[in-house]
C-alpha cells in the first residue's frame with residue numbers, strides 16, 4: 166500500500182472509529198416517570214416564539230402515541246431482535262473474503278431476514294409522544310458505492326417498514342459508480358417489488374459521497390430530505406420525530422441517535438441509553454461526542470425532547486430540501502469523504518439555523534471494520550479528508566480559530582485548496598455569524614474538553630543531530646507502550662511531533678508524557694503532567710522538567726529519560742519541519 170493511500174485509511178480510522186467518542190461514564194439517570202400531559206417540545210426560546218400558533222407535538226400520560234407501531238411478534242429466525250449471528254467453520258474462508266471486499270461479514274448478513282426485528286432502544290417516554298398528522302413529506306436518500314447487496318436492500322426494507330406511509334414520499338438511491346456486478350441489473354429487478362416508491366439513479370463517474378448526496382437531493386421531490394448511509398436499520402417510529410422538528414422550524418437539521426450494528430455478527434447495540442450526548446470536535450477536526458451540558462437539558466420539560474448540538478457524525482440527518490439548497494448544499498469542492506458534516510453544521514448554525522439531536526429517533530448503522538474503498542484517484546499529496554477540513558476551516562473559522570487548526574496540523578498550512586470564493590461570498594451575503602459566536606454560544610464545552618492549543622515552538626521530525634534516527638511512535642497508539650527511535654523516513658505520520666510554548670509535546674490529538682520517569686508514552690493531553698518538555702536548540706537536549714532528565718535512545722531502541730549529557734549523540738535532537746507535499 167502506498168503511503169498516501171495508507172494515510173487516508175489511517176485518517177479514516179481515527180476520524181470515525183476508535184477515537185470517535187469522547188467517553189463519558191454512563192450514569193443511570195432517573196428516567197422521568199410516566200409523563201403527564203404536556204405541550205412540547207419546549208425547545209429554545211426562539212423556537213417557541215416562532216411556533217406559538219402552530220400545532221405542537223405533545224405527550225399523553227399512559228396513552229401510547231399516535232404513530233407507535235405494534236410490537237412485532239417474536240420469531241426464531243437468525244438475527245431476530247437484533248441478536249448476533251455466527252459464521253460456521255465451512256463458511257470461514259468465504260466470509261473472510263467478503264469482509265475484505267465490503268468491510269462487513271456478508272455471509273452473516275445474508276442469513277438475516279430483510280424485515281428482522283431490532284430491540285427498542287429509545288427512552289420509554291418516547292412511546293407517549295403524539296405528532297400532528299400534517300407533516301412535511303420525506304425523501305429518504307441512500308447514496309452508495311460498492312455496498313454489499315443484502316445490507317443495502319435491508320436498509321430500503323427497513324425505511325419502508327418503519328415509516329408512516331403518508332410521510333414517506335420516496336426512497337432515492339444514487340449509485341456512486343459501483344463496479345460490483347451484483348449491484349447492476351439485479352438491483353433494478355429487486356426494486357420492482359416496491360412499485361415505484363424506490364427510485365434508482367446512477368452516477369456516470371465516481372463523485373464521492375458528498376457530491377452524490379447533493380445529486381440525490383436534486384433528484385428528490387419530498388419537502389424534507391433524509392440522508393441515511395446505505396447500511397442502516399431504522400428503529401421504531403424514527404421518522405415522525407425528525408420531520409416534526411422541521412415542521413416547527415424549517416431551519417432545523419434534525420439528527421437521529423445512531424445506534425451501532427456489528428460489522429461481523431450484526432448484533433444491534435444501543436449507543437447511549439440514558440445519558441444524552443452530542444457531536445463536537447477537537448482542533449484537528451476529529452469528530453467527537455460528549456455529554457450534553459446540563460444547561461441545555463434543563464431547557465426542556467421532558468428528557469426525551471430534542472436538544473441542540475454543535476455538529477453530527479455526518480451520515481444520518483433530515484433537513485428541509487429547499488433550505489438545503491438555500492444554503493448552497495454542500496460545498497462542491499469537498500471531495501469523496503469527510504468534513505462535510507462540519508461544513509453543513511457550521512454553515513447552518515452561523516447563518517441562522519440550528520442542529521438538533523432527537524432522542525426518540527434512533528437508527529442503527531453498521532460501522533465497518535475498515536474502509537473498503539479507495540478515496541479515489543486524486544493528485545493530492547495530503548489526505549482528501551484533510552483537504553476537505555482545510556476548505557471548511559478557511560471558509561468558516563475566521564482568522565483566530567483557523568490558527569488552532571494549523572497549530573494542530575502545521576504540515577498542511579499553505580497547501581492549495583482550490584477556489585473558495587463562492588463559499589466566502591455566501592457567508593458575507595447572508596451576514597453569517599462568526600465562529601467565535603458559534604463557539605461561545607453553541608459549542609462552548611469544546612473549550613473545556615479540547616482546550617485551545619498553545620502555539621507551536623517547533624514541529625516536524627525529531628531527528629538526531631548526530632545520527633540518523635528519529636522519534637517514532639513504533640505503532641503505539643494512545644494508552645499504549647513506550648515510543649522509540651527509528652531510522653528517519655521523512656514522511657511524517659509516526660515520526661511527526663509538535664512542541665508547543667507550554668512545553669507539551671503532541672502527536673495528532675495526543676500528548677507525550679512519562680509516567681515512570683523512564684519511558685515515554687502517548688496519552689491524553691489533559692492528563693497532568695504532560696511534561697513540560699524543554700528543548701535547548703543549541704545543545705539539542707530535550708529535558709523533562711518534572712524529573713529533570715533528558716530524552717535518550719536506549720539499547721532497546723526505545724526512548725528513555727537519562728541524566729542529561731550534552732556530549733551523548735543519543736540525546737541531541739533537531740526538530741525539522743517536513744512538508745511531504
Ligand code: UD2
Pocket residue numbers: 181307308309310311312341372373374377393394395396423478479480481501502503504505506530533538
Ligand atoms: C461517516 C458517516 C458518513 C459520512 C462520512 C464522511 C455516519 C454513520 N457515517 O462515515 O455518512 O458522513 O462519515 O464524513 O455518520 N459512498 C459513496 N461514494 C463514495 C464513498 C462512500 O456513495 O465515494 C457511500 C457509502 O456507500 C455509504 C455512504 O456513502 O452509503 C457513507 O460512507 P461510509 O459508510 O463508508 O462512511 P462512514 O459510515 O464510515
Ligand code: MN
Pocket residue numbers: 394395396480530531532
Ligand atoms: Mn457508514
